[in-house]
Amino acid sequence: MRTVTIADVAKHAGVAVSTVSYVLSGKRAISATTSQRVMQSVRALGYHPNAGARALASKRSNVIALVLPLRAGMHLPVLMQFATSVVTTARQFDHDVLLMTADEGPDGLRRVAASALVDGLVLMDVEIHDPRVPLLRELEEPSVLIGFPADASGLTCVDLDFARAGAICADHLASLGHREIALLGAPNVVYKRGTGYAERTMEGFVEAGQAHGMTAVAWPCEESFDEVCATVKALLEEHPALSGLVVHNEAAVGHVLGALRVLGKRVPEDMSVVAICPDDVAERASPPLTSVLIPAADVGHQAVRLLMAKLEGSTVPPATLLEPRLTIRQSTRKH
Amino acid sequence: MRTVTIADVAKHAGVAVSTVSYVLSGKRAISATTSQRVMQSVRALGYHPNAGARALASKRSNVIALVLPLRAGMHLPVLMQFATSVVTTARQFDHDVLLMTADEGPDGLRRVAASALVDGLVLMDVEIHDPRVPLLRELEEPSVLIGFPADASGLTCVDLDFARAGAICADHLASLGHREIALLGAPNVVYKRGTGYAERTMEGFVEAGQAHGMTAVAWPCEESFDEVCATVKALLEEHPALSGLVVHNEAAVGHVLGALRVLGKRVPEDMSVVAICPDDVAERASPPLTSVLIPAADVGHQAVRLLMAKLEGSTVPPATLLEPRLTIRQSTRKH
DNA sequence: GAGGTCTGTCGAAGCGCTTCGACGGTGTAT
DNA sequence: ATACACCGTCGAAGCGCTTCGACAGACCTC
Structure with missing residues (x-):
């Protein structure tokens, strides 16, 4: 046949x-x-x-590369959601998705780009000083980044507005009358790597808190139950009047709740808790958590949309920030 | 240029x-x-x-498709680990990976196969009665499945030996002197879908338990904290002498521990707990859990290896079962 | 009704690579 | 020396598709 x-x-x-x-x-x-x-x-x-023949003749492969980090400290489920939305959106534009991991580094990008295997690239988890970024500027192929490197000139970046997300949490707690609040963030290694989003959330949180005249502090937070316990305990010792807690660490959300239970703090009676995480995690918790959604699906969709626009020669905005959305559930209340 | x-x-x-x-x-x-x-x-x-020219002339694209489910009830982190190992292994064989979601269905497979976009396929999360399976037999391109459909004739399948995994848990608890044990499994929807691995774990567990003369029961388990609590409570009411618990539900592991704490059961003093989950989840729990590892990386590696062998015309074993490994930590003890 | 403009279709020239058969040149066996 | 084999290299024929220029015919316009 x-x-x-x-x-x-x-x-x-x-x-x-x-x-x-x-x-x-x-x-x-x-x-x-x-x-x-x-x-x-x-x-x-x-x-x-035949895809090969088509690509050869038309100089378009109808394939885009999706470069995922796959490193320690990432929020895997969010990543997956994101990948799904990239694939789905790409298909809507009649494109397929080539999955790449970051560990081939810049050479990997060069390889797929130079071989015309892909028409464009979507990169996730871009670091502040990412070695791949200079290469992207050289490449013929257009690219879209999720996250912001230090120097974003000449690039197209999409991300959740993490500073706003942090600020929204602080705003919400302020509106409930809390005066002393804290944010529990990503593990230290994430900050060390300079991934950006973690810092931006902290800054947005602290600034908004101070603008409201509150005491607002931000701590990194590891992901094992025992370490979460220790961190929460230390936090409470240093800030006995603490009544609002923001958790920006998906893996730790459950543990934080457990830790508060162990320490005899009821949620929301003694402590209001806001999570920055996907909805299903927030809903699955007990009590269901007031949360700021990370719209992974939306980010993926936008990234592909922008890439397709670039492929068609349109010029697109260099930065796209997605507005976070607060969903009030049962873990926050008036103070 | x-x-x-x-x-x-x-x-x-x-x-x-x-x-x-x-x-x-x-x-x-x-x-x-x-x-x-x-x-x-x-x-x-x-x-x-140029990849297109090469593919056209040689009839080999050096790309394989990875078909992921991306549905409710999946263990996302495991999936991700798996995807990573597929990509890494494929690169070792000088191949790239095209990421597909299952929701294009059989047509999607037909499309990429017929267009010669890929040389072969790796499919995850195959269901007992999967509509894609008959198609795979027709395809020119070789394929490897993760999981076993009801009729695996003419196919190449790889999977963790889940029945052994269940059995190993029962064996371990038996060797510690427990007499009444239970398994908490996946959410009901997973069984309804007939995914296979969940059932096989249960069967292996129950059979091994009975072979040891123990009382061994297996219940499905939803993933929200409140439902986990209710399930554990109901389980304890029905089996007051229960002293060993196996959790085969990554998302619920943390919640089960929390539920036991709430119900006043200490681990491991009052209840031995074994988890079937990735090592990092088991290590992160408190106390660190005795667990059976799901060797996602290994499964991915084997799948690609087999696919490459088929691409080279070798005949490969129709079924490859990976031996589960029990790691003893601090959540189980003599009864 | 001559000239011009569209429309719809065709033929042929590549796109960049692999692979087959051919062919000098060197080495080995007779 | 002759025959033969083999080694290393070359030229050319595709692989299946897109796209460009050409062109016949239909339809206007003055």
């Missing part, structure tokens, strides 16, 4: 090869009757254009 | 195009001096073969 080529379709439909191509691509006007006849032949023969 | 082609390299090195090709592929003997000269030119010009 030799695979069906465009020539087979052309013969079957009684037209020229180029006509079939134009019917399929719509790049030239074709009469309705011819078009129908061709489409019928396509279906009858089960024709699927 | 036009992209460098093999003709440029040939001219630069003063040889024929075909000679360059043979140097690069090693498919014919080339003298050391010529070979070196060519490689120098390759480096000097920064040559990267």
